Amino acid sequence: MNIDDRIERRLGYDAGAGVLVDLDAVSPVSHLESPVGRGPAFERLLDAFSPAFSGSLPPSVYVHGPKGSGKSAVVSALFDRLAAHSGPRRAIQTSTRAVEPTLPGFVYVDARRASTRFRLFHETLTEVGDDPVPEHGIGTDELAAALRAAVRTGPDIVVAVDHTNEPETAAAATVVEWLTDVSGHIVPVCLGRDPPEAIEWDADASVAFEPYRRHVLVELLTSRCSTGLGRDALSHDQIRELAEWADGDAHDALAAITGAAINAERAGASTVRPADLDAGIDAVPKPCVALGRVLALSESRRRLLYELVSLPEAARESVSAATETIASRPAVDLSASTVRRVLYELADAGLLDRVTVARSDGKGRPPSRLVPKFPTLVFRELFDRPAWSA
Numbered sequence: 001m002n003i004d005d006r007i008e009r010r011l012g013y014d015a016g017a018g019v020l021v022d023l024d025a026v027s028p029v030s031h032l033e034s035p036v037g038r039g040p041a042f043e044r045l046l047d048a049f050s051p052a053f054s055g056s057l058p059p060s061v062y063v064h065g066p067k068g069s070g071k072s073a074v075v076s077a078l079f080d081r082l083a084a085h086s087g088p089r090r091a092i093q094t095s096t097r098a099v100e101p102t103l104p105g106f107v108y109v110d111a112r113r114a115s116t117r118f119r120l121f122h123e124t125l126t127e128v129g130d131d132p133v134p135e136h137g138i139g140t141d142e143l144a145a146a147l148r149a150a151v152r153t154g155p156d157i158v159v160a161v162d163h164t165n166e167p168e169t170a171a172a173a174t175v176v177e178w179l180t181d182v183s184g185h186i187v188p189v190c191l192g193r194d195p196p197e198a199i200e201w202d203a204d205a206s207v208a209f210e211p212y213r214r215h216v217l218v219e220l221l222t223s224r225c226s227t228g229l230g231r232d233a234l235s236h237d238q239i240r241e242l243a244e245w246a247d248g249d250a251h252d253a254l255a256a257i258t259g260a261a262i263n264a265e266r267a268g269a270s271t272v273r274p275a276d277l278d279a280g281i282d283a284v285p286k287p288c289v290a291l292g293r294v295l296a297l298s299e300s301r302r303r304l305l306y307e308l309v310s311l312p313e314a315a316r317e318s319v320s321a322a323t324e325t326i327a328s329r330p331a332v333d334l335s336a337s338t339v340r341r342v343l344y345e346l347a348d349a350g351l352l353d354r355v356t357v358a359r360s361d362g363k364g365r366p367p368s369r370l371v372p373k374f375p376t377l378v379f380r381e382l383f384d385r386p387a388w389s390a
Contacts, residue, residue, distance in 0.1 A: 018230055019272060020261040023385075025228030028254040028378065029292050031073040033080070036223045037216035038070045041209060045078055048205045049158070052104055057156055062172065062201065063191045065209025067290055068249030071191050074209075075108065075160050082106040083127075086155060104187070105157040111169040112296035114161070117178050120170075121147050124159055124179075144182050151183045160189040165199060166293065167349045173201040211248025218243045221253055229261055234272045245281060252288050252375075256280040259377035283377040289351055294374045295382065300334075304342055305351070306383045307332060309376045317357065318367035319343065343370055 024030045045063070052058040065071050083106045107127040114123045121143035126133045128150050133143070151157060159179055164172040172190035179186045192199065196206050212220065221239050234257065246253035260272045260280030269276065294305060307326045308316070315325045319340060327336040334342075346352050353371040372379075 019233045019264040019269065020228070020258075021230050022228045023258065023381065026224050026254055026258045026261065027228075027382070028068075028251045028258065028290075028375065029295060029382070031076055032224075033077060035070055035073040035077055036220040037212065038074050041070065041074050041207070042078060044207045045074070048207060049082075052158070055102065057104070057185070058158060058187055059204030060176070060187055061189045062196055062199070062203035062206045063160075063189065063209065064193065064195060064206065066193055066211055066249070067288075068246075068251035068253075069209040069211055070250060071209050072110075072162050072292075073250075075162065075189070075191060079106040079108040079158075079160055102155055104155045107157055107159045109159060109161050110292075110296070111161050111163045111175065112166070112292060115169045118143065120161070120175065120178055121182070124157070125150065128154065128157055148183050151185045156185040156187065158187040158189060160191065162191040163292070164190045165192045165194055168293065168296070171201075172199050176201055212250055213248070214243050217246065217248060217250060217253060220250055221257065224254065225257065229257075229272075230270070232271065233261065233264070238272065238277055241277070242281075249288075251290055252284050252286075255284045255288070255291060255375035255378050258381070259283040259375060262377050262381050280377065284375045285371075285373050287373070289374040291375050291378060291382075294351060294379055301342060301346065302383060303331060304334075304339060305346065305372070306380065308343070308352075308370065309372055309380060316369055318369055319354075320367070322370060 020026075045061075048061050049058045063071055063075060082103065086103045086105045105128050107124055109120060109123045109127075111120075114120045118140045121140065122133055122135075125143060125147045129146070133146075161172075161175045161179075163169050164175055170178075172192055175190055176188045179188045188203075190201065190203070196203070218239055221243060222236070225234050225239065239257075242253050242256055246256070256277075257272075257280060260276045263279040264272045264276040267276070272280075294302065297305070304326060307329050308322060311322060311325060316322050323336045323340040323343065326332055327334060327339045332339065343352065344354075347354050347370060351373055353373055354368045355371050356366050356368050
């Protein structure tokens with residue numbers, strides 16, 4: 001929040017704006033340009049990339065830590081700022097003429113949206129090239145050749161690939177192989193939750209992220225709420241309660257806050273009431289799947305999940321009942337058998353839980369029901385917005 005925003009709040013310009021003023025400001029899938037409470041992490045990353053500031057190629061780096069510890073927020077913000085300081089490769093100068101070293105290009109790619117070799121090259125080339133990269137009519141080898149040429153004629157590049165080693169994304173070792181096969185002037189940086197010893201890649205350096213300490217998480221949530229929620233919509237005691245419940249996970253804390261604000265808005269309340277806070281927390285399962293994984297799915301799969309979480313409890317008593325109801329919805333152009341298959345695939349990917357329901361008569365095989373493992377209130381709100389549902 002900048003100074004003008006703070007003054008306008010004091011003048012009452014945001015009066016009557018409601019509880020949820022700016023969804024993006026409190027959404028667990030949005031990141032700030034300057035993340036709060038992660039100064040030491042920025043310094044550790046800058047230390048790892050320090051050779052780049054003297055004109056040398058930096059080492060490969062593996063950034064690891066649990067969900068909600070700020071890896072994506074910090075690395076994406078840092079790479080965005082470093083990219084602003086990058087420039088075209090200068091011609092070699094004589095030893096008698098000093099020249100400022102050129103930073104390599106810094107590119108951030110989300111593996112959830114670049115899970116194949118084609119998509120990875122396409123996303124990277126889009127960031128480093130001057131011309132638009134076609135989506136169709138071009139092969140993976142052509143993209144590799146174009147990326148190789150871009151590196152040969154421009155600066156070296158450091159490519160950070162986020163969310164590696166997830167069920168829907170490529171492993172860090174695979175990503176590194178794809179990038180280094182293109183050019184020795186591409187430095188891979190991979191982000192993941194697994195510790196270094198658990199992956200099949202030995203990076204030159206590693207940077208660990210720990211869960212947020214409670215007081216730091218309170219500071220982060222206070223900062224996000226000051227922009228995203230109406231003035232005094234959420235009390236400091238409520239923020240402290242959420243920080244304690246979230247146990248260092250900023251994703252879950254923000255999902256609960258956003259869900260609570262949505263619940264309050266729908267009820268026409270002017271503040272987040274205790275019941276709203278409970279609803280927000282209840283809509284964030286523990287353990288919780290990152291909402292970014294869900295939003296990275298294809299539109300058809302997001303639609304099925306949206307229809308599932310929109311069903312009343314009675315219609316979700318069994319997989320059969322849920323699939324029949326979903327298949328009958330006008331927005332779903334799939335047979336019940338296809339809906340069932342896809343829902344089971346989403347369960348196998350860890351996005352849904354298959355929970356056995358005890359039969360009241362104790363006879364026959366007990367049915368199972370599908371329980372979402374992601375923040376449902378926030379997901380429904382984001383899906384209803386054209387940017388996500390399209």
